[in-house]
Amino acid sequence: MSIQVKQRFVLKIKRMGINGEGIGFYQKTLVFVPGALKGEEVYCQVTAVKRNFVEARLLKVNRPSKFRVEPECPLYEACGGCQIMHLRYDRQLDFKTDLLQQALKKFQPAGFEEYEIRPTIGMKEPKYYRAKLQFQTRLTKGKVQAGLYAEHSHRLIAIQDCLVQDQVTQAVINQVTVLLTKHRIPIYDERRVGGIRTVMVRRARETGQIQLIFVTSSQVNLTRLVKELVEEFPQIVTVAVNWHTKKSSEIYGDRTEIIWGQEAIRESVLDYTFSLSPRAFYQLNPEQTEILYGEAVKALDIQGHEQLIDAYCGVGTIGFAFAKKVKSLRGMDIIPEAIEDAKRNATALGLDNAHYEAGLAEEIIPRWYKEGYRADALIVDPPRTGLDERLLETIVRYQPEKMVYVSCNVSTLARDLVQLAKVYQVDYIQSVDMFPHTARTECVVKLSKRQVSK
Template structure:
């Protein structure tokens, strides 16, 4: 309608690469993200005016610039076009702000079931220190913050950590600490600083845990380790490596998207006796 050229991956030309739509299932708020090959977005004012008039549920319109020749959807630069910079979703009686690049499970109803399985796996008395690796906007760690002494989380996306800090404040949670960085770098740094977790939850992307993090987990020797996986192949790979020091107590699959092949798996690993 507006003649804005679609990005041609082979030629490296065009502007609009992807449009991401995310809706807070429990709030109804919707965010649109235009992912473009350049900061230039022709007919921007006209498009925004039409979207706002036709779709009042859209409360956040963002633009992300990705000029890389790769399969990655998002680039590093994101800015606001209209509305708010984030939308809100609710999970386990907590509220979470979600910015454009921040990861959040797509099915909040089954996500609550998933976290219930994580809770079953952990034995918590209130005195433990817990690491939430690949923490995203802080959902897992904040869900268990009231059951432990301290939660620490890390993520490579700065906006996710900003969301996590803001969400903790919004939810009145004070015993959490978040840091931007790779889990395989941040965890060893914390250990050198004198912090040694009693329990670790890892919830990596489909590529699984970085091998550097596997080494760190084996060095740290947390008594309880819960692995939340979205990819059975990389889960099997990582469990074989963790088996050097950990015993698999049980696995619980969770059907996140019925009638599809996608499954999340919660695995409880217990440190072997020396």
């Protein structure tokens, strides 16, 4: 490849990639340019030369797209938390539909050309939607700052007014940094000092209740800080400490302890209410979660006789939408605290047909089948890594009659559909914009077992 690092050239952007970057060709070589939009002519400089592609930095937009807008966030380029805020919002939705189509074309599950891809469902007001934040901390010139690391680095970008973060949670984290400074709470430093590494703040949309987790690598005294914080924010009902002593990029350690208040906050979605303990997973965008779960309910099309398995069930939230309509509901998750939440939530909802276990779906489901349980319907909502290979094998082996796959990663979804499409028909895929201004989307896939011709 004759292209060199620091080389500059003009590039025509042909499309956008999975991370929101512009993609063009120079000397028949793929060039990725963050910040460039489809249809633009840009002037860029090469930053890295790989075996099959080149990465470049945007220097100037010679001919801008008519859909380019000025990002409202002053930290947009430095932060890296959002990738496509410079693209007009309606076109962001088109981009996310295209992302899914790109992923399907790459992995080519059976019949993918004929899949019904429905337009992405967006938000009316795509701001301040994140009900949960996880900010890293850093001590700078005697003051504690909180924010996110700049992309591909450990350089902290302090954030005090995020355009996509719930404004109450932002106000809480801002005051937390003031109190951490005031009370001289030790702050973690990778090179020499133990202390607070990360602070999580989550707010329930329905009740307004707030919970916090202080992730720390060493013993810290938060008594005075908590007292002053809850006086200013009476909505705070839970404060926890998570112990994370290893040098790793994982956000949390294994042990979490409630140090003030109650064990969980209360949240609602669709027509039911549930509890969330500090470590339990729940969607980041409560407003769009209503849409997402509603689409899952439509896609599974429960008739009333079904035995349903909710894999990766978390605190039970998706499964509860079906619980009173099915014969039985079973769920599992690898986080024990989430399963305890699911059990408590099921009891609070008066469900006597729900059963939950902590563990791996790929181990629990085969055991249930050996014990005689048979699922007619399955719903899966895996992490970004997609379905475990053994779980895929389990699904293909036992083949529940119908299935809904809720995905937060179009690439792993398309990969998993290669196996699933061997036994299931993909009726349609509905994309829901859970993360405006980012290159991520969420999808609901309706699958039904293929009929074997006689």
